[in-house]
Amino acid sequence: SAKRPWWKEANVYQIYPASFKDSNGDGVGDIPGIISKLDYIKDLGVDIVWLCPCYKSPQVDMGYDISDYRDIYEKYGTLDDIDDLIRGLHERGLKLVMDLVVNHTSDQHEWFKSAISSKDSPYRDYYVWKKPKIGPNGERLPPNNWLSYFRGSVWEYDEASDEYYLHLFAKEQPDLNWENPKVQAEVHDVIRFWLDRGVDGFRLDAINLISKDLDFPDAAVANPSAKYQDGAIYYTNGPRLHEHLRGMGKIFREYDAFSVGEMGGFTDPNEVIKVVAEEREELNMIFQFEIVDMDISPVGRYFPRKWKLSELKRIVNKWETYMYEHHGWNALYLENHDQGRSVSRFASDKPEFRAHAAKMLATFLGLQSGSVFVYEGQELGMANMPKSWGIDKLKDLESINFYTELVESGASEEVLQVVLADLQKKCRDNARTPMQWDSTAFAGFSTVQPWMDVMDDYKEWNAVSQVDDPSSVYSYWRSIFDLRRAHKDIFVYGSFNLVDAVDEQVLSYERRYEGKRVLVITSFSELEALWTVPEEYVRSGKVLLSNYGDVENLKKDIALRPFEAIVYLLD
Numbered sequence: 082s083a084k085r086p087w088w089k090e091a092n093v094y095q096i097y098p099a100s101f102k103d104s105n106g107d108g109v110g111d112i113p114g115i116i117s118k119l120d121y122i123k124d125l126g127v128d129i130v131w132l133c134p135c136y137k138s139p140q141v142d143m144g145y146d147i148s149d150y151r152d153i154y155e156k157y158g159t160l161d162d163i164d165d166l167i168r169g170l171h172e173r174g175l176k177l178v179m180d181l182v183v184n185h186t187s188d189q190h191e192w193f194k195s196a197i198s199s200k201d202s203p204y205r206d207y208y209v210w211k212k213p214k215i216g217p218n219g220e221r222l223p224p225n226n227w228l229s230y231f232r233g234s235v236w237e238y239d240e241a242s243d244e245y246y247l248h249l250f251a252k253e254q255p256d257l258n259w260e261n262p263k264v265q266a267e268v269h270d271v272i273r274f275w276l277d278r279g280v281d282g283f284r285l286d287a288i289n290l291i292s293k294d295l296d297f298p299d300a301a302v303a304n305p306s307a308k309y310q311d312g313a314i315y316y317t318n319g320p321r322l323h324e325h326l327r328g329m330g331k332i333f334r335e336y337d338a339f340s341v342g343e344m345g346g347f348t349d350p351n352e353v354i355k356v357v358a359e360e361r362e363e364l365n366m367i368f369q370f371e372i373v374d375m376d377i378s379p380v381g382r383y384f385p386r387k388w389k390l391s392e393l394k395r396i397v398n399k400w401e402t403y404m405y406e407h408h409g410w411n412a413l414y415l416e417n418h419d420q421g422r423s424v425s426r427f428a429s430d431k432p433e434f435r436a437h438a439a440k441m442l443a444t445f446l447g448l449q450s451g452s453v454f455v456y457e458g459q460e461l462g463m464a465n466m467p468k469s470w471g472i473d474k475l476k477d478l479e480s481i482n483f484y485t486e487l488v489e490s491g492a493s494e495e496v497l498q499v500v501l502a503d504l505q506k507k508c509r510d511n512a513r514t515p516m517q518w519d520s521t522a523f524a525g526f527s528t529v530q531p532w533m534d535v536m537d538d539y540k541e542w543n544a545v546s547q548v549d550d551p552s553s554v555y556s557y558w559r560s561i562f563d564l565r566r567a568h569k570d571i572f573v574y575g576s577f578n579l580v581d582a583v584d585e586q587v588l589s590y591e592r593r594y595e596g597k598r599v600l601v602i603t604s605f606s607e608l609e610a611l612w613t614v615p616e617e618y619v620r621s622g623k624v625l626l627s628n629y630g631d632v633e634n635l636k637k638d639i640a641l642r643p644f645e646a647i648v649y650l651l652d
């Protein structure tokens with residue numbers, strides 16, 4: 082039978098430091114701000130805080146460009162503040178997980194500054210350098226045609242050495258060379274530095290990109306009109322990935338630390354299990370991207386794709402049943418700092434539906450098998466940026482570069498409108514607006530105009546108005562975490578059964594542990610949904626939770642109201 086390590090019972094609250102709480106009136110969130118909100122986090126009922134990068138950084142990519150792994154970004158605070166944060170969390174029985182960004186560093190990191198200064202630098206091989214390719218007319222070309230996640234080539238030319246360096250993300254984020262044992266040792270030292278300081282684990286950024294195909298072959302030309310092509314198959318889940326993960330996993334086990342890897346482009350559970358199977362001693366769990374990629378068109382990230390509820394069911398069923406049967410573990414999420422707000426994207430943020438829709442998604446996500454990740458503001462039902470916000474409101478280099486490239490390539494007004502609408506739905510900026518604490522100026526996030534505008538709806542949608550309201554989205558999330566604790570056998574360790582694979586309005590699943598059974602019913606529709614409870618579930622029982630709050634028993638034929646969610650414990 083499966084083991085019961087502590088982290089299987091742990092749920093996570095993700096904090097984006099720039100947008101959580103500003104304590105010193107500079108318009109940017111900071112660590113003392115986080116410390117001032119620890120009771121709020123504790124009361125929600127989570128066990129772990131995952132803090133996005135707070136290290137020293139020039140902030141080209143919001144801290145995912147680290148210039149010193151052992152120091153803190155000055156606007157966020159100091160190492161002493163981190164120590165206070167760790168203490169404050171531990172006093173409340175909470176743990177701290179930090180973001181480990183080691184696919185790349187900042188170009189302002191000492192290693193890179195030295196590496197680019199001379200081919201003889203002892204740090205040269207910390208990064209990936211290649212000679213130019215010479216084109217048909219003798220012109221200098223990048224070593225291959227790979228497209229960067231943030232647009233343009235993944236190669237940046239260095240005049241002085243006549244070589245290019247690799248950067249899968251921005252040119253200010255040079256990729257580390259994991260083939261170099263010294264790089265591996267440096268990363269291990271960084272991990273120990275933080276674990277020794279009292280940190281309880283890591284979220285490993287873009288970690289399945291660290292092992293590259295050393296031939297660096299050209300990518301197939303999928304888009305003939307584009308200069309650069311998607312080379313992901315040559316650097317995702319590469320040949321030495323597991324070896325590198327075991328190297329880090331060994332240290333994590335030494336400290337009984339938590340680990341979750343971010344692994345986009347990983348859709349085969351037979352491969353993922355090689356990372357999360359306990360006996361392999363790599364990572365506890367990974368973020369797979371199938372749900373958040375569901376509405377992305379093959380044409381490009383910010384082109385829309387219509388999805389059906391049956392697709393979502395297939396994805397959920399696949400991961401839930403596979404991990405249960407193979408003793409793996411899922412990381413459950415609908416939001417993070419790279420995604421649009423879930424209520425707007427997967428349900429509805431129309432005023433008449435928003436609260437029910439947010440609670441329905443909490444039910445859908447929060448009662449599955451796995452560790453639940455809630456992103457700051459999700460517990461309040463925070464929504465996407467309004468349509469009235471134009472492109473000039475965007476701050477993220479990813480969305481800006483995507484849009485600018487389209488404009489520069491002469492895209493039609495029609496295409497631009499499609500992309501703008503899709504950015505409004507999915508772009509990363511949606512998740513980065515300031516937390517809405519109360520109805521005072523700047524939503525109580527700051528005393529001055531914040532680095533990014535506060536959403537227009539903060540007077541109605543904020544923490545103060547929800548914390549003591551038993552019918553709020555926040556209180557509902559708290560009930561979800563209460564349920565997971567009170568019925569741990571079922572919700573943490575129980576099996577998962579998809580109840581209806583075909584209905585396009587209603588998603589229902591059963592959790593079961595020995596004789597105990599719970600039926601979860603969620604409607605993803607803004608219309609009434611007529612649904613027949615399958616025979617074997619029509620029996621007496623008790624309603625554990627319902628988002629409309631007025632359901633008393635389970636009938637055979639039910640008419641679910643818009644975005645209704647009901648949780649039954651069956652006798």
Ligand code: ISL
Pocket residue numbers: 142145146182230250286287343344345346370418419
């Ligand atoms: O690999 C992907 C898809 O297959 C990407 O989605 C990738 O996983 C993702 O873009 C990585 O995001 C993370 O690293 C970035 C940073 O900008 C994001 O905020 C972070 O979450 C670079 O560090």
